[in-house]
């Protein structure tokens with residue numbers, strides 16, 4: 143008998159850990175995080191706690207959350223621009239690494255077989271924000287107005303996300319037994335060129351503008367090392383390998399979701415699992431969804447080995463993976479690049 147989709151209130155819980163406990167060196171909390179990386183490949187990270195109230199002032203609200211609110215505002219302004227204006231920044235015009243620019247709805251496969259995706263996104267390469275050289279992508283000084291007007295906050299948000307990702311990598315490297323030959327953070331040195339990027343995503347409500355075959359976000363594992371995901375709207379699901387079921391990620395106040403990508407799976411010698419996830423359509427037709435995803439990715443020249451012993455630089459893996467996002471379902475099924483499993487697309491049934 144097919145497994146029932148779990149109702150929200152009986153969802154098998156994904157692990158939740160507190161950032162302040164991890165940063166205070168709490169061994170049990172850090173082990174919980176490592177276990178989640180090895181099993182589901184993802185976990186909730188709570189940024190708010192009593193300890194944070196002391197650290198960050200009376201409100202106890204982590205500065206990253208306040209900045210995220212601001213960047214959501216920027217994203218909403220940006221996506222409300224006319225399509226023809228947004229297309230000036232179409233990601234293919236921007237640069238061949240596809241770590242910057244605008245992706246219109248329907249460019250990639252979607253969550254239903256044979257269909258297309260149901261979201262638009264705008265990617266901001268953090269290299270360009272911090273104006274690094276050499277830069278893998280041409281710097282595009284002429285940002286869309288909403289981004290230009292809020293560049294300081296967006297830059298600060300990217301910097302804080304990057305700091306947090308690196309602190310998590312440090313905690314992981316310290317706690318894992320046996321310790322890695324190269325601590326994970328040394329492949330993610332801030333200031334070194336990488337494909338690290340910040341994505342603003344907008345899942346459109348199902349109106350006449352969005353065809354019925356343009357739905358959600360296909361099942362995939364992320365190309366990089368750690369993804370920091372911010373959203374207040376459900377829709378994201380994680381595939382739990384141990385029970386072969388999709389588990390919903392339910393947004394919680396003061397909490398973000400972290401997932402392990404392919405690069406960290408490789409760097410960890412396969413001890414971590416890359417989180418297989420997808421975004422399914424919302425129940426209400428008129429609902430729309432915004433999310434922010436900070437993709438912490440290894441340095442362009444960092445070398446890691448996949449589970450079949452093949453070596454990749456950060457850049458090579460990135461290029462191989464992006465090709466498959468645009469392939470047909472038939473092509474995608476032939477390799478394990480997209481979902482980590484050959485012949486498994488994890489599409490939404492029914």
Ligand SMILES: O=C(O)CCC(=O)C(=O)O
Nearest residue numbers: 341343364378421433435
């Ligand atoms: O929007 C989301 O919740 C997930 C986005 C995502 O998985 C991605 O862009 O890689």
Ligand SMILES: [Fe+2]
Nearest residue numbers: 362363364419
């Ligand atoms: Fe993803």
